[in-house]
Amino acid sequence: MSRVECRLDGMSLRHALLGLLSERPASGYDLLKLFETSLATAWPATQSQIYTELTKLAGTGLITVAAEGPRGRKEYALTDEGLAELRHWLIETKPQRNTRSDILLRVFFLGVLTPEQAHGYLAELIELSDQGYQSLRRLEESVDWDDGGLSVYGRIALEYGLRFNAMRREWAEWAAGQIT
Amino acid sequence: MSRVECRLDGMSLRHALLGLLSERPASGYDLLKLFETSLATAWPATQSQIYTELTKLAGTGLITVAAEGPRGRKEYALTDEGLAELRHWLIETKPQRNTRSDILLRVFFLGVLTPEQAHGYLAELIELSDQGYQSLRRLEESVDWDDGGLSVYGRIALEYGLRFNAMRREWAEWAAGQIT
DNA sequence: AGTCTACATTCCACTCTTGACATGTCATTA
DNA sequence: TAATGACATGTCAAGAGTGGAATGTAGACT
Incomplete structure (x- = not known):
């Protein structure tokens, strides 16, 4: 109740899991698959990270084991x-952390x-952007909206x-034109 | 010479420092200031991180203490x-890591x-984008190009x-229109 | 009956990053 | 001369993230 929770800024993985579970119950394995598909672009996470965090979340009572299935499935x-924690995270205006981009860093x-x-590096970026674009278009078609x-x-x-x-593609093309 | 260096993928901070030093020699303090201004958007770093990494880099011989100054300045x-390591990092096509964005994560x-x-959240994003834009415009004017x-x-x-x-501003405006 | 794939979890060792704490010096200016 | 602010470095604890190894079960197909 009156627990003093010194909430830190980060812990987005925690809230990503809460968010996915707000839709429907799921196992660690299910969540891993969801991360790979839907959340991959926003917040990639690995298997070990997900299982660790689930255990922690269950420990603090933010989630519970609702059912047990065939293969030790929880x-x-x-x-x-x-x-409540998920809503809090969404509403309480946490100043968003700066994103890191090694792609942009290299440009400097x-x-x-x-x-x-x-020029070679920028050409790679153009290709990367194209691939990202195409891959999202494919995802768009495959998903049941x-x-x-x-x-x-x-x-x-x-x-x-x-x-x-x-945007990144257009920028890289423009940038290539800036280099004599 | 024939050291087998198992280079990992990450370590962008290391290369950011090498990159800045490729221009001119600098102290930890100088580099901290450079991070705050030029690299802040691409790769924010804290003081403790910078000093720790500089010590490590000096230890492995990628940088040296060229001069000592007034206040223990190195x-x-x-x-x-x-x-060579910097060039290697730039050229050897390391597949760039996915960026994380808690801003986008919340949208889900x-x-x-x-x-x-x-709508309130998206309005915040619009304001954030505007502020970022304006702040970069101001930087653009203040820098000697x-x-x-x-x-x-x-x-x-x-x-x-x-x-x-x-782009983000326009997207957030579009998104706000999508929500009934 | 055997094998293969998808399902499913746990643990470990390591690096990266943050934020705070701790310490001290030089130059200006009031 | 005393205070202030910019200069300058170092250390630590804890959380966040990576990558891999180890283990095993259920179902489907041959």
Whole structure:
């Protein structure tokens, strides 16, 4: 009740799991698959990370083991406390952390390469952006957009990815033109 | 010479430092300031991280203490080995790591909020993007673009930031329209 | 009956990153 | 001369994230 929880800024993985469980109960394995498909672009996570965090979340009562299945399968479900925590995370305006981009970081130092090599790097970026764009288009076609609550906002997140890749491609083309 | 260096994927901070030192020698303090200004958008780093990494880099011979100054100031300079490592990092096509974005992650779960609250979140994003854009515009005006090698590619990186923030603003406005 | 694939979890060792704490010096200016 | 602010470095604990190894079960197909 009156526990003093010194909530830190990070812990987005925790909230990603709560968010996915807010839709429907799922096992660690299910969640891993969901991360690989829907959340991969926003917040990639590995198997070991997910299972570790699930154990912690169950320990603090934000989720519970709702059912046990065939192969030692544990199906987790969100508790009321967990939903409250998820809402808190979404509403309480946590100043969002700066994103890191090693792609952009490299750009700063392209001056140590020859112009040809720099062009090569930008060409790679263009290809990468194209691939990202195409892969999202394929995802768009394969997903059933009449699904759950994730579908509305999942579609919005996907649009972000499309626009981002398009933007990056155009920028890289422009940048290539800037290098004599 | 024939050391077998099992280079891992990450360690971008290391290369960010090598990159900055490729321009001119600098102290930890100088580098901290450079991170705050030029590299802040691409790869934020804290003081403790920078000093720790500088010590490590000096230990492995990628940089050296070129001079000592007034207040225990140690001026580091890139060695030939360090330059080689920087070039290696830039050229050897390391598949770039996925970026994490808690901003985008939240979007997936806006369904647990009311439409009004979701609109509120998107409005925050619009404001954030505007602020980012304006702040980069101000940086653009304050920087001497006839400076060193960083200026050409620094300008290109800055353009990336401008386009990114503009894209995100437009996307958030579009997204707000998608929510009934 | 044997084999293969998908399902399913746990543990470990390591690096990266953050945020705070701790310490001290030089130059300016009030 | 005393205070202040910019300069300058170092250390530590804890959380976040990576990558791999180890283990085993259920179902489907041959």
